[in-house]
Amino acid sequence: MNARQAAWAYLSQVAAGPCAPLADLVGAVGPEEAARAVRGAELPEVLRTRTQARAHLDTAARDLALVERLGGRLLTPDDLDWPQWKLLAFDGTEQRADRESAAPLALWVLGRRKVAELTERAVAVVGTRAASGYGEHVTTQFVDDLAGGGWTVVSGGAYGIDGAAHRAALAAGAPTVAVLACGVDRAYPAGHGRLLREIARDGLVLSEYAPGTAPARYRFLARNRLVAALADAVLVVEAGARSGARNTASWASRLGRPVLAVPGPVTSASSVGCHRMIRDGEAILAARAADVVEAAGPMGVAAESSGPVRRLDGLSSRAAQVYEAFPASGSIGVRELSEGSGLPLKSVQGALPVLEMSGLIDSDETGWFRR
């Protein structure tokens, strides 16, 4: 255990959830200096109030040892594998609600896979704990198709739709990511202890809460923002009138992620929330996995290529592969691009808008061509 990592662990235990001002302090002075300041309460008022009650909790060594014993690690912005959070930026002027959308300080992770790699193409599949047989069946269908298309399924590890989503991914031989609202050492819900161990074996179980942290209502809400942030789109399979899945969906909207909802029988209480979201324009209706991919695909790739656009820099490997299949001059059709690149038609169709937005290609009535 090095001192810097111990400082991160300490700060994570003290913050106990999203804390944008603390993340800013760490960004400015580094974790060790920030940890010293927190311990000594040498802090601006807002941060002193926020950290005071927990500043004495120096369990870093124990926490790091525990998570290591469980086959995990503490992931921090120091790591190459730290995700490129596309959360709302924090500049100190936001309201409390916006400040809470900050990136996590650090992530406690069980599992060997890399977070950034596993969530490069990811869909959050969430829903009510009180899932119906229909909901579980449909979850399995969607996840099976998404996993087959190379999408990682992210969810919250809860009973109902979440559990069905993780299980379907595992059954399809695809890694899946569970984001918890408690420490990763806790099996919550208790009945999902074995499922969470299976998820960690092939995929990831992660949390921004230090080991030992108990679940709490506000932690579920904060956790939902990470589920949304780690995915290219959020799919709500079933949601009652007051389901937490709608909270995940609203995080997704704020983060610019597409939200989709699966309709169901109007006679089913478990679909009331989905129907309301669709009717009110908060969610796109998803009748099959292709609807999700259509919404998630181009956007997910587009987000990767944001920033200054320079030729193939910043393009996903898929988009670059499609671009390479273009002739140096003259135009080409989607089907030929699929054959030339060796990528499925859907992937080509997803990549074209990205390449177009990047200014690399254009189209006219003869087809697509390099600019």
Place this chain on the structure above:
Amino acid sequence: MNARQAAWAYLSQVAAGPCAPLADLVGAVGPEEAARAVRGAELPEVLRTRTQARAHLDTAARDLALVERLGGRLLTPDDLDWPQWKLLAFDGTEQRADRESAAPLALWVLGRRKVAELTERAVAVVGTRAASGYGEHVTTQFVDDLAGGGWTVVSGGAYGIDGAAHRAALAAGAPTVAVLACGVDRAYPAGHGRLLREIARDGLVLSEYAPGTAPARYRFLARNRLVAALADAVLVVEAGARSGARNTASWASRLGRPVLAVPGPVTSASSVGCHRMIRDGEAILAARAADVVEAAGPMGVAAESSGPVRRLDGLSSRAAQVYEAFPASGSIGVRELSEGSGLPLKSVQGALPVLEMSGLIDSDETGWFRR
């Protein structure tokens, strides 16, 4: 049988469906002069071509006698009961597709009720012939609630959703309107002979096709425009990928009527069309009858009050009743208006926008007030 009525019957038999130029001719010279012109082929080219093949069919006396024997009548623009068609206007410059949206020349009607009165507050409930058990169940629920709220259900008399809609209305003791794509003397579909007789007893069976006309594909499409035109909103309960219900829905959109669709299990082929319409923004998701009323209510009433606005002229009795509940000066809340008018809260909420658009009332932070 008077000569004018015989002329209408003749023209209806010859037109055999929507024929805007003929309707224009009748509007200009009257039915008897128009009939003489058609018989003598003294017509502009477009009309001669259109009427030539059927101009010899002088079955007017027989047709009128037949429909009278069946307890019906020929309804024409001469009648006070002729509906105020809110179809697209025809000025001769439209494309064929738009011309076919013309009002019918005349209507063959079985049943004693008045068309305009019965369709004053009407919802078209349509859907696939291949209805599922879910679809029939949901149709019954929606229609039961709509009928209870005083809405007339209009449909096409077909198997599946149409039949379930008519049956549910009858079961609720509410009159219902069936619009046929063949002569009203024909029981089509054959298995619905008894149902159509029951519909005619308490409600109406109507068609723009003269007695003896057989159903045909293009007649179903033309019939769908009348279903849409007679209703304040169209509700599609179940529709397959190529259901005719989507045709009715697209007529409704062209006529400015709200279109709603009921979602169902994504595993059901009978809901594919509904889901597509909702996803593509062609229909509002309807999870219960209140969703339909919300979409149909104010609009239906507003349409009534179109034309020159003079105080309470042209307002529905409901809107007038709400207006009467206003104090001469000072403002009032929705709940007080509901108590004062004796109308349910929903009705008051539906009437307020109409009264506001009519320039009769306005609102500010204190509530609503007379202008």
